[in-house]
Amino acid sequence: MTTDAPVPVFDGHNDVLLRLWRSGTKAAEHDFLRENETGHLDLPRARAGGFAGGLFAVYVPSSATATGADGKPEPLAPSLAEAQAATLELVSLLARMERVSDGGLTICRTAGDIRGAMAAGSVAAVLHVEGAEMIDPDLKMLDVLYQAGLRSIGPVWSRTNIFGYGVPFRFPSSPDIGPGLTEEGKALVRACNDLRIMVDLSHLNEQGFWDVAKVSDAPLVASHSNVHALTPHSRNLTDRQLDAIRERDGLVGLNFGTMFMREDGRKDPDTPLDALVRHIDYLVDRIGLDRVGLGSDFDGTTVPNDLRDASRLPALVAAMRKKGYDEDAVTKICSGNWIRVLEKTWQS
Template sequence: MTAQPIIFDGHNDLLTRLWLSPNADPVHDFIHGTLPGHMDLQRCRKAGWLGGLFSIFLPPYAYVKNNHPDKLSPPSGSDSESGSTADFSPQQIIDICCEQLALAQQLQAHSDGQIQICTSLAQIQACQQQQKLAIVLHMEGAEVLAIQPELLEVFYNAGLRSIGPLWNRKSIFGDGLNAPFPHSPDIGSGLTQQGKDLILTCSEKHMLIDVSHMNERAFWDALELVNQPIVATHSNAHALCQQARNLTDQQLAAIKQSDGMVGVNFDVAFLRADGQRNTQTSLDVIVDHLDYLIDHLGEDHVGFGSDFDGCLLPDDLADATHLYRLVERLQQRHFSDPLIEKIMAKNWFAVLDKIWR
């Protein structure tokens, strides 16, 4: 390979990290390359990281309360203290999600044309030509839409083009997917009627529907509802790592039949056969998952879904600038240059084009 291929990635939690940041101006820090974590603009450029799906996400209440209590100044009349997800007041949930959307808009507005929120493949490819960072807005867990359904239109008009209706916790849209290791994804009920209605509405808007945090029953419910490629933006193979959130061979077969794809998650707990959160994990384990998924999906249906800024990475993949090491490992494992280019970006381009057109 004469040059490092560009990378388009299926999932990151940068916007949540910016929201949680104690820094006075995390948007400035991201643009000018001084932000801690897995990525900032300078590191993305160094890595050839064109962009990806940027998640708007409501973190667990207990995590925010224990680590970032300054983010939980309660609105007047709020006395919630029990520690569950329900402890966020409705207004806090709305504020958190809207503030993360505002951070994405600030990244675009304050970058002197270096960052763009994209709603089409043509815009992403233009960013590639112009060496801009391409942001595709994704919603991970849709609790905010349970409070104010009309906010879907607000977020859509602001650029939202991808949604994962569920996260680990239970909501009016369905049961979450949270189970001890090892476990099958067959846990809990499927989608509620509200969840089905939300998916149909988003599908009618030609939005990507992410199944990464759906339990197995919800997965099959979603498959029956939509007439578009099924995408797991950041999931791995259950046969290699029996986390409940990883995909069974039957699910992989359904994704292949839908002409969809899977983005491989770099979090060590979703890679390792023992499910341990151990950063001393070989990059070969990532390649093993890629290899397995390609065997079951075909080489046109697998990419990266790193979960940067929301995961525990292998030591050899400490941040975005170390992606070259993964490219080298793919080459050492005899992945061809055209296949590496598909995994890095082309497969994402193809599936987004099918869904958005």
């Protein structure tokens, strides 16, 4: 581990809002300001590891399940009322985190905001929705959330809602599971294009991916997904999907979840970082260096022990350098590529 300042990382996905919300702490926003013994991300560990910003997810957990086609339980989407109530609390939590952080965290709406926050040493937080259950069919809530700072949205999580069909967690499995976007989902994508909100392809099944590709005029982005050819998990991207992302000058953010990087698909924290670097190598070869980023899924998945929290990000940087990535390549993968694709998507 070097004593130099860590390489700044702009990360494609974290679930810290959900972790803090679930903690039940009366003033959970203050928990982000102090180092925790649980979870992966807080302000002290972000600063220690160079976590300079990322997409902060609003995700509403499922409260019920149903039996899927394979006989296994699958999560059901929350009701509109349930999702809107939870979303209000989660978006408010992020706003309060910004307010009490004394400049330590900044909600960003433009690429310029991200650059400014990173230059000032403030964590650049972009509001992201993972599963659009809180958005009504008339998309009125989309306008409200946009004004609150929403700049990225995944129409579905790994469950069905009015907008489309999420890909269930299966290994080994193709992502080609079921139908894709509904007509409401296609309308949501068009509205996001109009507002210049990024549409996230992670958690969509393969048909949903191609529906977005057909409807959207923006770069194709998967915020936290890996390579299906290396790890045949349903959440990972096939070569054909990767080729489409390359052709549309998009981006893939590498998920740190061990089940998405291991050949055996296991949740095993005793997984070497070489397994993740192998996915980086494949993506760089397939879609180009400028289209590869990081999408940790901190606070939302089982990560390798060597990346056990945000303070350990320099270990991944060291693993990339050891594999031969120079400083320009490391900088692009760690932050530059994300800012480029967001700027292109937002046109700001």
